[in-house]
Amino acid sequence: MIQVFCDQRGSGKTKELIRMANDNCKRNKGNIVYIDDDNRVMFELDNKIRFINATDFKIDNYDSFYGFLCGILSEDYDIEEIYIDGLSNIIKQNLQNAAHLFYWFEMISEKHDVDFYININRDTEVPEFILKYVA
Template identity: 60%
Template sequence: MIQVFCNKRGSGKTKKLIELANSQSDLINGNIVYIDDDSRPMYSLKREIRFITTEDFQLKDFESFYGYLCGILSGDYDIEQIYIDGLSNIIAGDLPDAAHLFFKLDNLSEQFNVDFFININEENYDEMPEFIKKYVA
């Protein structure tokens, strides 16, 4: 499953994503990974949640981010949920170019039984690509 949360910058998406991850850590048996472009949310997450910042990695495009996610999943087969905070901040590409990434995330989700929760900064819901709208919570 993929679930996308979209709203304008500064609307509280990160806080809600952190709250969701923290609440899920008590409910699921597997592991949770939280990915962000900086280390600010690290101390807001429960210690059971693996926090990873992308600051030290050179993720240039959606393809490299997909490889990054595959590497994370290959290192831990017990991951049940991955939270991605600010996809637009992690990857510099345009949102319409992310169609292939979301197609591959669908496949990863099914193959490895992992749920993805993704925050996206978007000022106007109507301008969001159709392939993402089907995942919006």
């Protein structure tokens, strides 16, 4: 499953994502990963959630982000959920070019039974291929 939250900056998307991750951490038997572009929310997350600051890695396009996700999943087969806070902050490419990344999200979700929760800032028009995932 892929769920995308789109709204303007400052609308509370990150707080909602943190709340969801913390709530699901109490219910899930598997592991949760939270990916962000800085360390600000690290201490707001339950300590059982694996926090990753994506800027520690040289992720500069959607292909490298896919490889990054594959590395995370290959290291831990018990991951049930991945939260990505600010996809457009992590990857500085045009969101219109992310169609193949969302295809890969679908493939990973089905093959590895992983749910994705993704925050996207709605600074520009949301591409059509993302609208089917918007909560």
